[in-house]
Amino acid sequence: MTQTNSERVARIKKTFLELIAIDGIFPYEAAVIEYVRERLSTKNVPVIADDFGNLIIKIPGRGDAVLLSTHLDIPEPQPNVKFIEDGDWITSDGSGILGADPKTGLAILIEFAIDRFAEVAAGIYAGAPLDIVLTRGEETGLLGARALDYSLIDAKIGLVLDEDGPVTQVVIQAPSFVKIDAKFIGKVVHPREPELGINALQAAVTALASLPWGYSTPGVTWNVGMFSSGTARNSVPGECTFAAELRSYDAALVRGENERVRLACEAAAKSVGAQLEYSGEFEFEGYSLNRAHPLFQRLEKTFASLGNAVGAPNYFATFGGSDANIFNAHGIQTVPLGSGYYRAHEYTEAANVGDMDLIYEFLERFVK
DSSP states (O other): OOOOOHHHHHHHHHHHHHHHSSSTTTOOOHHHHHHHHHHHHTTTOEEEETTTEEEEEEEEEEEOOOEEEEOOOOSSSEEEEEEEETTTEEEESSSSHHHHHHHHHHHHHHHHHHHHHHHHTTOOOSSSEEEEEEOOOOOSSSSSHHOGGOOOOOOOOOEEEESSTTTTTTEEOOOOOEEEEEEEEEOOOOOSSSGSBBOHHHHHHHHHHTSSSSEETTTEEEEEEEEEEOOOSSSSSSSEEEEEEEEOOHHHHHHHHHHHHHHHHHHHHHTOOOOEEEEEEEOOOOOOOOTTSSSHHHHHHHHHOOOHGOOEEEEEEEEOOHHHHHHHHOOOEEEEEEEEEETTTTTTEEHHHHHHHHHHHHHHHTTT
C-alpha cells in the first residue's frame, strides 16, 4: 500500500496524459467512461451508473460521508491534443484546448479511488465513507448533476475538483444562471424587392442593440455566445437565431432580466412583422456559503495540517457555475477547489502535476 511521492506523481501524470488523449464532449463521453470503468475494474473497484450515465464509486468508511466530484466531458471537441512538457507543467501547444478542465480532477479521483479501495480491502482505511461522483454534461449546463440519482448519495458535505489554480482556491459563492435561445422568423425574398420580405436579422439586431453589452444591468452579466442568420448572400434573411446567457448572484434579479430580454425580443419582432420563438430557462440556483459551517472547519484543519506546502486558503466568489451549484441546491454543502489546471477553455490551457499531487494529499487528509 505504501508508495513514494514520486511514484504517486508518476501515476497521476500517466493517468492524466491518457485521459487528455480521449476526446469527449456531451453527449459523446462513452470513450472516457469506458476508460474510467476499465481502470477501476482492473483494481476491483465497484462502479455504479445511474440512469443518466453518471458514475458513482462508493467507498465504505467511518463517520459521515464525504462527496468528491468532477465531470467527464470537455467543453469542445479536441481529437488530437498536442502539448508541451516543461518540468511539472503540461501546456497546450496553442492548437486547441488541453482538456485539463476536468481531467486534472478526473485523474486525481481515479487514482484516489483506487488507493482508498485498496486500503478498504486490506482493512486499513481510516477515513470517511466516500461518494465519488463523476458527472456527464457539466459543460452543457450541469446536466449530469441535475439528473443525478440522489438516492444513491449519502454525503452532506462535498468537494468539487473543478476550479482554476492550486488547491487553495476555494469558491464560496457562485451565480444563478439563465440560458436563452431566441429565434426570429421572417420571410425570405430576393433583395431586389426587400419590401416584400420580413427581415429576421433586422429584428434580432434591433433587440440586441436595445440591451447593454457585458452587463445587462448592474450585477447581471449578459453574453450572446452564438449568432446565426440567413441562407445566402442574395436572400433577405428569413430566420435569425442567437444563444445567450445571464448570470447573477441575485436570483430574482436575473429572472427579471430574462423577462426584460424577452420583452425586447418581442418588441423587435413585432416592429418588422416577424415571429419570435423564445426560451429563457432558469438553469440553476446560485449559492453563498456560510463559513461557520462544519465543512469550513474541516477545510481549515486540512489546510493547517499541510502548512507551508500549500499556504492559506483563498476563499472567493466567482461568476462561473459548476456542479457545486446543483449539489448545494440538493442540501450537500459543497465547495469547488482549485484542481491544478490553469486558463480553462483557452488554447494556452495548462496543468501542473505538482499541484495535482498536492490536491491528492489534501483529499487524503480531508477524508480522515
